[in-house]
Amino acid sequence: MNCPLSVACVAVARSVESLTLCWAIALISTLPHPASFRRAPMFDPPPDLIPLLDQLRAQAALPPDQARSLPPQLYWHADVWALEVEQIFRKEWLCVARVEQVPEPGDWLVVDLIGEPLVITRDRAGALHALSRICRHRNMDLLHGATERKGHGNQLQCPYHLWAYDLDGSLRGAPMMEGSSVFDRKACSLPVFPLDVWQGFIFVSLDADAGPLTPRMAEVERVLGGIDMSDWRMANTVNWGESPVNWKVAVENYAEFYHHIGIHQKSLQPLWPAAKVELEAKDSDAVFIGRMHVNPEHAIGFEDGYPIEPTVLPAMPGLRPAQRSQTVVYGVFPLFGLVVSPAYALWFEWTPTGPESHRCDIHAIVPPATFDAPGFAQGLEMLMHGAWAVQAEDAAANAGVQASARSLHAVSGPLAPIESSLLQFQRYLARRLCD
Numbered sequence: 001m002n003c004p005l006s007v008a009c010v011a012v013a014r015s016v017e018s019l020t021l022c023w024a025i026a027l028i029s030t031l032p033h034p035a036s037f038r039r040a041p042m043f044d045p046p047p048d049l050i051p052l053l054d055q056l057r058a059q060a061a062l063p064p065d066q067a068r069s070l071p072p073q074l075y076w077h078a079d080v081w082a083l084e085v086e087q088i089f090r091k092e093w094l095c096v097a098r099v100e101q102v103p104e105p106g107d108w109l110v111v112d113l114i115g116e117p118l119v120i121t122r123d124r125a126g127a128l129h130a131l132s133r134i135c136r137h138r139n140m141d142l143l144h145g146a147t148e149r150k151g152h153g154n155q156l157q158c159p160y161h162l163w164a165y166d167l168d169g170s171l172r173g174a175p176m177m178e179g180s181s182v183f184d185r186k187a188c189s190l191p192v193f194p195l196d197v198w199q200g201f202i203f204v205s206l207d208a209d210a211g212p213l214t215p216r217m218a219e220v221e222r223v224l225g226g227i228d229m230s231d232w233r234m235a236n237t238v239n240w241g242e243s244p245v246n247w248k249v250a251v252e253n254y255a256e257f258y259h260h261i262g263i264h265q266k267s268l269q270p271l272w273p274a275a276k277v278e279l280e281a282k283d284s285d286a287v288f289i290g291r292m293h294v295n296p297e298h299a300i301g302f303e304d305g306y307p308i309e310p311t312v313l314p315a316m317p318g319l320r321p322a323q324r325s326q327t328v329v330y331g332v333f334p335l336f337g338l339v340v341s342p343a344y345a346l347w348f349e350w351t352p353t354g355p356e357s358h359r360c361d362i363h364a365i366v367p368p369a370t371f372d373a374p375g376f377a378q379g380l381e382m383l384m385h386g387a388w389a390v391q392a393e394d395a396a397a398n399a400g401v402q403a404s405a406r407s408l409h410a411v412s413g414p415l416a417p418i419e420s421s422l423l424q425f426q427r428y429l430a431r432r433l434c435d
Contacts (some may be wrong), residue, residue: 045433046051054086058073069413072407075401076246084187085114090336091205091207092205093216094334097202099230102120102122123167130200131165137161137174142158170190200365216287243358243360243395245402246352247335247350250350251331253397254394263393267390277294278291286333289328306324306325308324311388313373318343324342331421333424345364346364347363347365357371
């Protein structure tokens with residue numbers, strides 16, 4: 001007995017347009033249910049990209065004393081960007097927010113992650129969710145036209161046809177759908193993405209099969225030495241905005257300390273000399289850690305032989321003298337940057353927006369008691385001014401690197417031993433893009 005759908009398709013396939021319509025209907029019927037998120041398909045790199053990836057793989061395998069900088073084409077090639085989107089950004093854990101940005105049940109926060117419109121919600125039970133913002137009816141962004149990036153309510157309602165969703169993603173209401181034979185309320189929930197929280201930082205993955213986040217942060221936890229930022233709060237932000245610079249240029253600049261002697265010779269170098277930076281986790285291709293030991297000449301005193309670092313805000317109570325003598329720079333590839341001083345933390349939030357652009361925001365995070373400390377406002381102003389000034393120096397250098405990346409004379413130059421974190425980054429990229 002013939003399938004009614006097949007009979008119908010044959011009957012109308014008298015023109016190219018009708019045949020195309022039937023093919024589309026048949027294809028749609030084979031797709032996975034939209035409410036169930038699936039892993040993105042494997043991305044096969046174009047043939048002309050193979051030599052470049054072979055070069056990356058070869059360089060990543062070099063010993064540290066032979067390390068070279070990334071091939072310049074990796075900073076601008078559109079096919080490299082497409083490969084990164086599929087093999088890195090759609091599979092990795094990415095930090096998108098802090099828990100204090102959605103503190104109460106009913107709170108929501110808009111997040112745009114590599115082309116995916118998301119919303120972070122806290123439901124009535126207090127649980128956090130990472131949801132698609134795309135209505136399951138006609139694909140309208142549920143928060144299209146919203147004037148604020150965050151808000152509060154007991155539901156998310158599409159402005160187009162008023163479909164409404166609970167803050168866990170389940171469909172709450174769909175007006176005038178009683179006559180549809182294909183409408184299934186339970187099947188029309190918003191797609192839900194993996195979400196995890198580490199020390200108050202909210203991480204999201206676009207991959208339904210993402211492994212646990214906690215093991216990735218184990219080395220960071222070890223070096224933090226008992227510092228727990230779970231209840232810390234964001235105090236201010238440097239909204240640097242979008243720059244015409246590839247994301248890897250910014251991450252590499254953050255990950256190495258050699259340039260303290262150059263562009264930061266009047267800002268960072270006097271307090272944290274490049275020669276005094278101690279690199280850890282050298283065998284990892286996912287994490288780098290740099291201890292910036294304070295210059296004894298600028299110490300405010302000594303305890304147990306350790307020079308104590310000056311701070312613009314009160315130091316955390318209970319720190320050991322060794323912890324008060326340094327600021328530690330943490331990086332978890334691809335995009336998590338965290339600088340922890342004895343008094344505060346700076347979270348570097350990079351958002352890649354294209355093959356030659358990214359957005360950067362730098363958030364100051366402090367313990368709750370710091371907000372009530374004497375001189376807090378003045379100290380915070382000094383901190384943010386310093387963060388802005390250093391970012392301005394970095395941004396100018398990054399722009400210079402990006403502007404030269406297309407030159408016929410751009411090369412993979414030799415790296416200094418103090419830049420070993422860049423070799424770690426290359427090994428991470430090779431594992432994600434070449435294996």
